[in-house]
Amino acid sequence: MALVLQNTKGDGGLNRGHIGTERRREEIGILWEKLQESLPYLDHVVVYVGASGSERVIALAAxxxxxxxxxxxxxCGLPNKEALIQAADLDDARRILCECGGRRTMKLLFQNFMETGELLLAVPA
Ligand SMILES: [Zn+2]
Structure with a gap:
């Protein structure tokens, strides 16, 4: 089992436009708890690292x-991202460079994983 994670800050919001901010915050909290519970059973996690606000997800991956x-x-802000990753002792983790926002790449990684059970090492342009 693998899990693809993308933090919901910015325009990539969960159920954007359908539910209020308060409700959305609650749902993200629930999602987060579920994630922490299932973490020990995962074979791999794929984590999208945005320009800001990624400390939490990196700490979780750690x-x-x-x-x-x-x-x-x-x-964007790669030195900062690398510093966070190194601070979390994850220097040996695999990296995939993607477009800004990472939507296309994350979608392709997820779809490919669902179809083949394999994680791509890189995403075709
Ligand atoms: Zn960027």
């Missing part, structure tokens, strides 16, 4: 060994 973690991110 509960797994680096060999089970793939970070996906664009090159």
């Amino acid at each position: 509960q797994l060994p680096a060999s089970k973690v793939t970070f996906v991110g664009c090159d």
